[in-house]
Amino acid sequence: MSTVVMTGGTSGFGAVAAGRVRGSDDVRLILGARGPVSTGRSIPLDLAQLDSVRAFAAAVREETGDDPIDALVLNAGLIRPDVADRTVDGFETTFAVNHLAHYLLLRLLLPGLADGATVVLTTSGTHDPATKAGLAPPRHADADLLAHPDRDPDGETRARKAGQQAYTASKLCAVLTARALSERENTPSRRLTALAYCPGQVFGTGLAENLPFPLPVVWSLLGTPFLSRPLSRLSPTLNTAPSAGNTLSDLTLGLVTPPAGRTYAALRRGRLTWPDPSDLARSAELAHKLWADSARLVGLPD
Ligand SMILES: NC(=O)c1ccc[n+]([C@@H]2O[C@H](COP(=O)([O-])OP(=O)(O)OC[C@H]3O[C@@H](n4cnc5c(N)ncnc54)[C@H](OP(=O)(O)O)[C@@H]3O)[C@@H](O)[C@H]2O)c1
Numbered sequence: 320m321s322t323v324v325m326t327g328g329t330s331g332f333g334a335v336a337a338g339r340v341r342g343s344d345d346v347r348l349i350l351g352a353r354g355p356v357s358t359g360r361s362i363p364l365d366l367a368q369l370d371s372v373r374a375f376a377a378a379v380r381e382e383t384g385d386d387p388i389d390a391l392v393l394n395a396g397l398i399r400p401d402v403a404d405r406t407v408d409g410f411e412t413t414f415a416v417n418h419l420a421h422y423l424l425l426r427l428l429l430p431g432l433a434d435g436a437t438v439v440l441t442t443s444g445t446h447d448p449a450t451k452a453g454l455a456p457p458r459h460a461d462a463d464l465l466a467h468p469d470r471d472p473d474g475e476t477r478a479r480k481a482g483q484q485a486y487t488a489s490k491l492c493a494v495l496t497a498r499a500l501s502e503r504e505n506t507p508s509r510r511l512t513a514l515a516y517c518p519g520q521v522f523g524t525g526l527a528e529n530l531p532f533p534l535p536v537v538w539s540l541l542g543t544p545f546l547s548r549p550l551s552r553l554s555p556t557l558n559t560a561p562s563a564g565n566t567l568s569d570l571t572l573g574l575v576t577p578p579a580g581r582t583y584a585a586l587r588r589g590r591l592t593w594p595d596p597s598d599l600a601r602s603a604e605l606a607h608k609l610w611a612d613s614a615r616l617v618g619l620p621d
Pocket residue numbers: 326327328329330331332333351352353354364365366367394395396397416441442443444517518519520521522524525526527
């Protein structure tokens with residue numbers, strides 16, 4: 320029996336992936352979820368509270384005992400209309416939920432990963448200015464300034480753009496974290512696979528729910544099967560939730576072998592591609608600095 324631990328499996332394309340993983344032979348899926356889930360096993364997890372992440376990791380260790388974890392899927396995420404909100408730990412919410420909490424979870428579960436395990440972090444092509452995705456691209460991946468945007472001397476003053484930048488920067492952090500993990504000392508000897516996965520643009524999920532009206536309504540409408548299928552033919556970055564979710568489950572179950580040295584996977588026209596990520600995301604120095612700074616913010620050694 321193999322064990323998969325996943326965040327963000329309750330809604331959107333993550334729910335599609337979770338359903339497929341759960342239905343696979345000989346796989347135990349442990350979901351971290353804020354609320355009750357209708358099918359399968361879940362353990363309470365609120366990524367907006369680092370203590371909840373610590374409690375979740377402890378509960379997972381208790382449940383798995385001596386069984387190693389074969390795949391860790393860090394898919395949960397949100398986007399907010401601005402950067403005004405702070406978590407109970409005092410960090411900007413988008414950065415804290417999308418990056419910092421997942422970083423802590425990864426660090427806490429890392430010793431319990433099986434040799435040959437897969438770690439997937441869901442990112443977004445919006446981390447890369449070259450994709451011209453329509454959201455303000457990140458200016459940096461400085462963990463301290465992302466955690467406390469009010470301390471950023473060059474911070475974006477327009478609330479909406481600042482919210483977009485917090486999101487795209489958190490997704491840059493996902494790409495950098497996959498890279499840093501892949502370059503950790505014992506990753507090759509443990510044969511760990513670290514991947515940042517961009518599902519493309521997937522309408523109809525819950526992602527727009529915190530954005531101002533009418534965006535959530537438009538997002539939902541564009542995600543109906545009637546519109547999403549024809550739309551996905553118009554642009555290579557548009558994918559349906561089933562396509563994005565099935566690909567995430569393929570990565571989770573080890574059904575895809577990444578090309579050597581690649582840690583960024585992007586779904587384009589329903590097919591998995593392995594492009595270079597953004598210029599910032601290709602910086603080894605930035606990846607290792609983010610790893611170390613994130614460790615300090617969550618109270619762990621590097
Ligand atoms: N849709 C797109 O176009 C797109 C594009 C690129 C990347 N992504 C990324 O893909 C991932 C999934 O997004 P989606 O579009 O499928 O959106 P979604 O339907 O809103 O799914 C988000 C998931 O994250 C969970 N979540 C949010 N905040 C949480 C918290 N504080 N604690 C625990 N879980 C939390 C949600 O749980 P609840 O059920 O409790 O709300 C849900 O399962 C995200 O990381 C998103 O950034 C999406």
